Ligand code: HEC
């Protein structure tokens with residue numbers, strides 16, 4: 001845990017929480033010093049995802065809600081041109097991203113930022129590259145409202161749903177005492193997204209005790225990943241979801257552009273947040289190339305090469321970024337470890353959408 005990472009919530013902490021945080025911080029530091037790199041060792045267990053999946057009090061994810069949310073997530077009729085759904089940019093075939101450097105929006109407009117994966121987003125304390133949304137339900141309506149994305153507007157989306165008998169029935173089953181409106185629409189989508197979880201990668205199986213789950217090279221990559229004098233990755237990509245839920249400027253070349261995307265700074269104008277973007281999870285990262293918010297790295301090898309430089313643009317750089325001394329073999333080991341964070345692709349069943357009514 002680093003004092004340089006801001007997640008925007010620290011100001012809310014009262015003193016007792018603050019002390020608890022310090023204790024957790026000390027505990028974690030002590031833990032990482034004593035890691036034993038053996039399958040199933042107790043010192044590694046903090047890397048396992050929690051079994052309990054968080055949800056809002058007013059939105060317990062029942063089967064009916066999850067199935068409704070899945071249909072909504074894949075339904076292009078929630079866009080103005082009837083040709084774009086959430087899944088256009090968060091596609092299961094591309095690790096719930098889109099395989100593009102930066103997203104393509106309404107009428108194929110090139111957008112400025114890459115589509116992040118939605119894998120494990122339910123565990124994040126803030127959403128979006130700049131953390132401007134607090135949770136999945138808070139995020140879900142944004143793309144429908146944005147003129148650059150689905151562009152149907154809330155009224156348009158709700159009008160479509162309220163005019164479709166099949167959807168009305170599904171909403172009534174999922175949310176019996178609530179109307180079909182923007183709130184239940186957002187909650188259903190969030191319920192579905194909360195089921196897109198990665199917690200059984202070769203790395204997870206190795207942590208749980210399966211000796212054969214990772215190769216010797218991948219185990220070495222993990223050692224480099226957590227070693228502050230080698231990869232120094234864990235300082236930001238921390239356990240268990242490989243993110244500190246914070247924002248960092250990692251010195252991408254695009255930060256040297258004339259009017260660079262200032263990321264978190266636009267939401268919270270604190271100097272250290274200039275050009276700082278959310279630390280993304282690394283789970284399922286093999287499937288989500290290209291990488292970084294600007295899509296500037298095509299491969300994981302290019303990502304590692306970036307970190308070896310310690311950051312191209314030094315202005316506003318995170319104090320946790322420094323040039324790394326890694327041999328080509330060690331760089332390859334890090335890539336091999338990142339590969340162990342992805343589960344072999346599984347078949348995914350698409351939903352059957354409610355019929356249109358004309
Ligand atoms: C045109 C492509 C596009 C469409 C359509 C789209 N998204 Fe996104 N999504 C993005 C981009 C790009 C970002 C990051 C934007 C930013 O940070 O400013 C994003 C961010 C997110 C995030 C935050 C993830 C994180 O790790 O912070 C979630 C969750 C999400 N989208 C869900 C949805 C849902 C639900 C829908 C449908 C209602 C949807 N998206 C439609 C491109 C898209």
Ligand code: HEC
Nearest residue numbers: 231232233236248277278279280291292293303307318320
């Ligand atoms: C100072 C904090 C920090 C350190 C240290 C760090 N990262 Fe990152 N990492 C980030 C942030 C922030 C991003 C997103 C930056 C952006 O797009 O502007 C990122 C992005 C990535 C991505 C791209 C993921 C995606 O979905 O686009 C990968 C892969 C990655 N880091 C791996 C690593 C590895 C491996 C190391 C160690 C060699 C490392 N990181 C060290 C903060 C850090």
